[in-house]
Amino acid sequence: MSAHATSMRDALYEAPGPRTRRLTIIGTTISMILVAIGLALVVRQFYVTGQLDAKYWSFFAEWSTWRYLLKGFVGTLEVAAMAAAISLVLGILLMLGRISSNRLLAIVTRIIIDFFRGVPSLLLIYFFYLVIPQYGIRLPSFWMITLPVALAASGVLAEVFRAGVNAVPKGQTEAALSIGLTPGKTMRKIVLPQALRIVVPSLISQLVVVVKDTTVAYVVSYPDLMQNARVLISNHDSVVSMYLVAAVIYILINFAINQLSIYMARRSGTPIISRTTENPT
Amino acid sequence: MADQIPVIELQHVDKHYGKLHVLRDINLSVHKGEVLVLIGPSGSGKSTLCRTINRLETIDSGQILIEGKELPQEGRELAQMRAEIGMVFQSFNLFAHKTILQNVTLGPIEVLKTPKNIAEAEAMELLDRVGVAEQAHKVPAQLSGGQQQRVAIARSLAMHPKAMLFDEPTSALDPEMINEVLEVMVELAREGMTMVVVTHEMNFARRVSNRVVFMADGQIVEEGTPDEFFDHPKSDRAKDFLDSIRGH
Numbered sequence: 001m002s003a004h005a006t007s008m009r010d011a012l013y014e015a016p017g018p019r020t021r022r023l024t025i026i027g028t029t030i031s032m033i034l035v036a037i038g039l040a041l042v043v044r045q046f047y048v049t050g051q052l053d054a055k056y057w058s059f060f061a062e063w064s065t066w067r068y069l070l071k072g073f074v075g076t077l078e079v080a081a082m083a084a085a086i087s088l089v090l091g092i093l094l095m096l097g098r099i100s101s102n103r104l105l106a107i108v109t110r111i112i113i114d115f116f117r118g119v120p121s122l123l124l125i126y127f128f129y130l131v132i133p134q135y136g137i138r139l140p141s142f143w144m145i146t147l148p149v150a151l152a153a154s155g156v157l158a159e160v161f162r163a164g165v166n167a168v169p170k171g172q173t174e175a176a177l178s179i180g181l182t183p184g185k186t187m188r189k190i191v192l193p194q195a196l197r198i199v200v201p202s203l204i205s206q207l208v209v210v211v212k213d214t215t216v217a218y219v220v221s222y223p224d225l226m227q228n229a230r231v232l233i234s235n236h237d238s239v240v241s242m243y244l245v246a247a248v249i250y251i252l253i254n255f256a257i258n259q260l261s262i263y264m265a266r267r268s269g270t271p272i273i274s275r276t277t278e279n280p281t
Numbered sequence: 282m283a284d285q286i287p288v289i290e291l292q293h294v295d296k297h298y299g300k301l302h303v304l305r306d307i308n309l310s311v312h313k314g315e316v317l318v319l320i321g322p323s324g325s326g327k328s329t330l331c332r333t334i335n336r337l338e339t340i341d342s343g344q345i346l347i348e349g350k351e352l353p354q355e356g357r358e359l360a361q362m363r364a365e366i367g368m369v370f371q372s373f374n375l376f377a378h379k380t381i382l383q384n385v386t387l388g389p390i391e392v393l394k395t396p397k398n399i400a401e402a403e404a405m406e407l408l409d410r411v412g413v414a415e416q417a418h419k420v421p422a423q424l425s426g427g428q429q430q431r432v433a434i435a436r437s438l439a440m441h442p443k444a445m446l447f448d449e450p451t452s453a454l455d456p457e458m459i460n461e462v463l464e465v466m467v468e469l470a471r472e473g474m475t476m477v478v479v480t481h482e483m484n485f486a487r488r489v490s491n492r493v494v495f496m497a498d499g500q501i502v503e504e505g506t507p508d509e510f511f512d513h514p515k516s517d518r519a520k521d522f523l524d525s526i527r528g529h
Contacts, residue, residue: 171373177337177363180361182360197378
């Protein structure tokens with residue numbers, strides 16, 4: 001939490017003694033050797049089965065391949081960004097309903113939250129793809145993937161926000177009420193801003209799930225990274241090489257998001273120092 | 282004073298926490314300019330009593346009157362009434378995400394609709410009065426406990442309250458910081474603020490209070506002037522309690 005080099009690991013476990021340290025080194029060495037052997041086996045198998053042949057890789061030298069992948073990459077980012085934005089707003093609204101003193105509203109939103117949290121996003125996508133058109137509503141494929149992914153995420157985010165609100169000390173609310181703020185204003189001005197600050201790292205981690213959820217866009221034939229990779233696979237008959245490259249791109253996207261969340265966690269953990277002051281006392 | 286309407290009046294107030302009877306038939310009135318000290322062992326209900334006055338705790342039966350009018354139950358009327366009664370907490374409860382200055386101006390700007398520049402000028406005056414003006418642009422976590430509590434008092438004063446409630450204002454402070462907070466409270470009392478103070482600080486009670494109310498087991502056991510109470514307690518409960526906090 002603080003600027004000290006205290007990690008979660010330091011907080012949870014005591015510092016290892018000499019025997020534990022030796023065991024750790026031995027264990028690490030053995031597992032690294034095993035991983036290396038495993039990798040070597042995979043590469044050997046690729047070689048034996050001809051997956052490393054030039055015909056499976058040469059099309060990566062063409063600009064058109066990358067342009068097509070880039071298009072898909074942008075498509076993935078668009079869906080993920082829109083779904084994230086919608087789920088943020090919806091998540092806050094659902095959370096506010098869930099903690100409302102209005103019993104009926106609280107129960108209804110709780111059912112909605114549990115529904116979206118519990119139902120696999122693929123099922124929601126099929127609902128938008130197969131059921132909704134039957135009622136004459138023709139959504140563009142962008143929305144057929146974005147909306148279900150956003151709905152699924154909003155249920156989770158509502159609970160993340162609720163955890164944040166619960167983490168704000170009760171005294172903050174009492175102090176706000178006692179200077180005459182209404183309960184609504186207390187939530188908006190005092191509780192929510194602090195709750196958001198608390199949950200920013202978890203919110204960003206949730207983005208990773210959103211990005212991964214978008215990979216089923218091919219169901220609705222929306223041209224995201226995954227869909228375009230599939231097209232390239234059928235064009236070049238190159239399942240392994242193409243999926244490997246796509247996996248690496250997804251890992252890079254999510255790595256970037258994780259780095260952002262670590263950065264934000266560090267930032268919100270340090271005391272906020274206003275611009276105009278000298279040294280903290 | 283007797284014929285005046287009390288600023289705060291409690292009539293036959295009762296409260297239960299489940300089976301626990303925390304307030305038993307409390308009758309109490311506080312007049313304008315009076316400083317009332319609530320004292321008693323922990324669990325006696327004194328903090329609960331203090332918190333019922335601005336409805337941070339609800340009551341089961343009885344009445345609470347503020348200047349003769351019944352305390353509203355909810356909504357804008359309740360918020361309005363709370364704005365007129367200051368509250369200082371044991372754990373300060375400064376808004377952690379706002380600067381010291383914003384902590385003091387929030388109420389006036391949001392509730393009293395005071396223009397920002399006027400609210401800020403007034404807040405700076407108040408912060409100066411409690412001796413923390415130079416900390417105005419820091420956030421609460423950067424201040425000592427004593428400084429934070431003085432800011433909390435300034436935050437309440439900014440609302441121009443009719444009365445102020447202090448719920449163990451010095452209990453969470455390091456010993457060397459207690460006096461700086463008490464000094465501010467003594468000053469307020471001298472200026473004629475109506476105050477209800479839950480505290481164990483006997484020196485403060487002797488110096489500034491008009492009346493000491495001793496509570497035990499949710500009841501008011503006895504009340505009197507500080508000299509009467511501290512020098513000649515009537516009940517055994519009060520005698521035991523005074524012996525225990527005096528130590529020897």
